[in-house]
Amino acid sequence: xxxxxxxxxxxxxxxxxxxxxxxxxxxxxxxxxxxxxxxxxxxxxxxxxxxxxxxxxxxxxxxxxxxxxxxxxxxxxxxxxxxxxxxxxxxxxxxxxxxxxxxxxxxxxxxxxxxxxxxxxxxxxxxxxxxxxxxxxxxxxxxxxxxxxxxxxxxxxxxxxxxxxxxxxxxxxxxxxxxxxxxxxxxxxxxxxxxxxxxxxxxxxxxxxxxxxxxxxxxxxxxxxxxxxxxxxxxxxxxxxxxxxxxxxxxxxxxxxxxxxxxxxxxxxxxxxxxxxxxxxxxxxxxxxxxxxxxxxxxxxxxxxxxxxxxxxxxxxxxxxxxxxxxxxxxxxxxxxxxxxxxxxxxxxxxx
Ligand code: 13P
Ligand code: SF4
Numbered sequence: 128x129x130x131x132x133x134x135x136x137x138x139x140x141x142x143x144x145x146x147x148x149x150x151x152x153x154x155x156x157x158x159x160x161x162x163x164x165x166x167x168x169x170x171x172x173x174x175x176x177x178x179x180x181x182x183x184x185x186x187x188x189x190x191x192x193x194x195x196x197x198x199x200x201x202x203x204x205x206x207x208x209x210x211x212x213x214x215x216x217x218x219x220x221x222x223x224x225x226x227x228x229x230x231x232x233x234x235x236x237x238x239x240x241x242x243x244x245x246x247x248x249x250x251x252x253x254x255x256x257x258x259x260x261x262x263x264x265x266x267x268x269x270x271x272x273x274x275x276x277x278x279x280x281x282x283x284x285x286x287x288x289x290x291x292x293x294x295x296x297x298x299x300x301x302x303x304x305x306x307x308x309x310x311x312x313x314x315x316x317x318x319x320x321x322x323x324x325x326x327x328x329x330x331x332x333x334x335x336x337x338x339x340x341x342x343x344x345x346x347x348x349x350x351x352x353x354x355x356x357x358x359x360x361x362x363x364x365x366x367x368x369x370x371x372x373x374x375x376x377x378x379x380x381x382x383x384x385x386x387x388x389x390x391x392x393x394x395x396x397x398x399x400x401x402x403x404x405x406x407x408x409x410x411x412x413x414x415x416x417x418x419x420x421x422x423x424x425x426x427x428x429x430x431x432x433x434x435x436x437x438x439x440x441x442x443x444x445x446x447x448x449x450x451x452x453x454x455x456x457x458x459x460x461x462x463x464x465x466x467x468x469x470x471x472x473x474x475x476x477x478x479x
Pocket of ligand 1: 283
């Protein structure tokens with residue numbers, strides 16, 4: 128069953144592109160950042176969608192590149208006093224909520240997410256209030272306040288398992304905010320879900336008809352799709368999954384060519400995982416295209432070298448702060464996810 132909330136938040140404050148640096152400036156900034164990371168006892172944690180040079184810098188400096196669930200775990204467990212989170216705002220907030228005693232910096236505090244912007248807490252909360260009999264499950268791409276209103280937080284790498292678990296307990300669900308991911312999970316689990324109508328401006332752009340045309344030109348290619356994409360695109364997929372799951376699929380599928388419907392930032396780690404394969408971005412052009420993102424998140428792109436350097440030299444305007452009461456509420460729903468994920472990992476190990 129699907130009941131829909133009103134579609135809101137389709138106008139976003141798009142950021143400008145970061146200023147291009149010369150090769151020499153890049154070298155200089157990288158050297159300064161490396162020194163500052165040591166001096167400040169800081170570690171750089173980057174999302175797969177950030178630009179390749181940011182991911183490479185995280186790797187070179189003992190930091191980490193991963194999906195949002197794993198970034199949260201890495202930041203929580205790493206001994207550094209300061210975390211510098213190269214990603215979008217909700218990732219910085221999650222790190223702060225999990226480790227309130229650490230300084231959490233972001234290269235750009237304005238780096239948001241269309242799902243977060245499209246799910247204001249007051250409206251979402253009123254939607255939930257209309258359905259008090261349902262468990263509230265929200266995607267990690269939300270504000271701390273929305274997480275505090277929820278019973279569960281999920282990321283795309285664990286959403287299916289958590290909804291399956293709730294469904295097996297006979298629970299009905301309110302899902303927010305990504306309508307495409309929500310309806311994918313509803314199709315897969317047959318759980319009783321009602322949806323908030325948010326979407327990701329990157330994944331919503333992939334076009335099924337252009338993808339079919341591309342597949343006709345490359346019949347030997349496998350199609351990998353992140354489930355934030357429209358159903359018509361998901362239906363064409365050989366593998367559907369979160370960022371980490373897509374990298375795994377790229378390794379395990381026998382195809383030498385891959386058409387990938389997610390942010391092109393993922394190609395850096397995907398190419399590392401399977402250097403002998405050819406990767407092509409899925410098309411965003413075609414009928415109805417506006418190409419507002421062209422397969423690269425404009426907010427992830429804000430995480431440039433200069434911004435990282437600025438955050439490390441002067442924390443003001445870069446430090447994440449979450450209201451203590453909101454953080455307390457959000458921690459409950461975040462911890463439910465992390466504990467569930469840890470139990471799942473134990474089960475997998477036990478069965479191995
Ligand atoms: P992951 O949870 O797979 O890292 O994805 C986050 C995201 O923003 C997807 O668009
Ligand atoms: Fe949000 Fe989409 Fe950007 Fe991910 S890619 S951060 S879901 S706008």
